[in-house]
Amino acid sequence: MPFVTVDGVRLWYEDVGEGSPLVLCHEFAGDMRAWEPQVRALARRHRIVRWNYRGYPPSDVPPDEADYGHDRLVADLLGLLDALGLERPHVGGIATGGNLVLNFGIAHAHRAKSLIVCGAGAGTSDRANWLAGAAKMADDIDAMGAEGIVANVEHAAQRTVFRDKDPKGWAQFVATMRTLDPVGAAHMVRNALSRRLPVTDLGEAIAALRMPVLVVVGDQDVPAFEASRFIRDTAPHAGLAVLPMCGHTLNLEEPAATNALFADFLAAVDAGRWGGWSAGP
Numbered sequence: 370m371p372f373v374t375v376d377g378v379r380l381w382y383e384d385v386g387e388g389s390p391l392v393l394c395h396e397f398a399g400d401m402r403a404w405e406p407q408v409r410a411l412a413r414r415h416r417i418v419r420w421n422y423r424g425y426p427p428s429d430v431p432p433d434e435a436d437y438g439h440d441r442l443v444a445d446l447l448g449l450l451d452a453l454g455l456e457r458p459h460v461g462g463i464a465t466g467g468n469l470v471l472n473f474g475i476a477h478a479h480r481a482k483s484l485i486v487c488g489a490g491a492g493t494s495d496r497a498n499w500l501a502g503a504a505k506m507a508d509d510i511d512a513m514g515a516e517g518i519v520a521n522v523e524h525a526a527q528r529t530v531f532r533d534k535d536p537k538g539w540a541q542f543v544a545t546m547r548t549l550d551p552v553g554a555a556h557m558v559r560n561a562l563s564r565r566l567p568v569t570d571l572g573e574a575i576a577a578l579r580m581p582v583l584v585v586v587g588d589q590d591v592p593a594f595e596a597s598r599f600i601r602d603t604a605p606h607a608g609l610a611v612l613p614m615c616g617h618t619l620n621l622e623e624p625a626a627t628n629a630l631f632a633d634f635l636a637a638v639d640a641g642r643w644g645g646w647s648a649g650p
Contacts, residue, residue: 372427375448378436381427382420382449386412389482389639390458391631393419394446394466396488396618397557398522399545400425403463406624411631418458420449424553432552437560443473450480459635461485461583463620464593465557468565471600474582475574483638484578485631487585488617490596493567499592500563507558514551519543527590527617534614538621568596575603581643582607583634587615587622606646608634 372379383401385408393404401419408417421428422442431437446469450458460481462470467489474484492499502521509517522528523543532539568575582604586597588611601609610630612623620627634643641648 373449373452375445375452378423378431378445379429380420380423380445380449382418383408384416384418384453386414386416388415389635390416390418390455391635392446392450392455392458392460393417394460394462394469395419395422395425396464396466397554397562398464398518398549399542400549402545403542403618403621407620407628407631410624410628411635414632415635418449418453418455422557424550424557426550426553430550430553431556434556434560437553437556439468439472439561439565442469442561443476446473447477447480456480457482459483459485459638461487461631462489463487464489464491464617465562468568471568471571471575472565474578474580475571478578478580481580483581483583483634483643485583485585485634486597486600487627488587488590488593488597488619490568490600491592492562492565493569493596493599494592496567503558503563507555510551510555510558515547515549515554517551518546518549518554522546525617527587527592530587530589530614530616531618531622535622542618542621568599572599572603575600576605578604578606580606581634581638581646583630584609585612585619585627585630586610587612587617587619589614589616590619593617606643608644
């Protein structure tokens with residue numbers, strides 16, 4: 370797979386399929402490989418681009434924590450779109466990727482045809498405890514390498530439903546975590562995740578969004594649930610889908626439901642109709 374270079378950092382990506390483009394942004398505890406069920410389904414009718422953030426090999430892993438700001442991820446996504454000649458694709462993400470997509474839509478509204486925001490907003494509710502947990506995770510990664518990621522993720526309440534209902538899928542997810550780069554992961558936690566604004570601090574900017582927004586969250590994903598409702602309630606053209614008995618890793622936990630939601634949303638937007646939103650003449 371090829372690379373693009375943005376601000377001196379090489380970013381690894383995959384570009385498959387034909388049709389209206391969708392760019393997918395991954396979560397913290399995984400990389401672009403986690404989108405495989407969506408790529409295989411949606412690339413039949415869409416051009417699908419997925420990529421690894423800085424800090425996630427084979428993308429470069431800058432050694433300086435200062436290079437991992439959330440605004441830097443937004444700039445990297447813009448640079449990827451520019452390099453691939455994508456003027457106005459659909460943009461979707463989960464968890465950290467969902468926050469990235471939301472902030473990208475705010476910063477570069479003219480570059481996103483629509484937003485798909487899944488499981489986003491951890492750190493908005495119960496913020497003090499969430500920040501303390503993030504600091505512990507970063508320290509554990511420093512001490513244990515990738516096992517520090519696993520140790521903090523595998524017992525999180527919003528993850529256990531995945532393990533219980535799909536042991537094989539869960540085992541594959543954990544195996545992927547063990548391949549992540551500990552330097553990049555620790556820097557991401559301390560900078561991009563811990564220093565990003567709570568979703569509720571973005572209310573005025575979210576209210577100004579004019580593109581269609583699909584918000585998806587699992588009903589067991591407590592850290593993201595209230596933030597997801599806030600986005601739905603605040604963005605003028607947002608709809609919310611809640612997946613039952615589903616946690617934070619919703620695209621892997623419930624791939625068929627996720628694929629159907631994405632496909633229907635993309636078709637509605639491409640047709641110029643999404644709820645009360647209209648693309649106009």
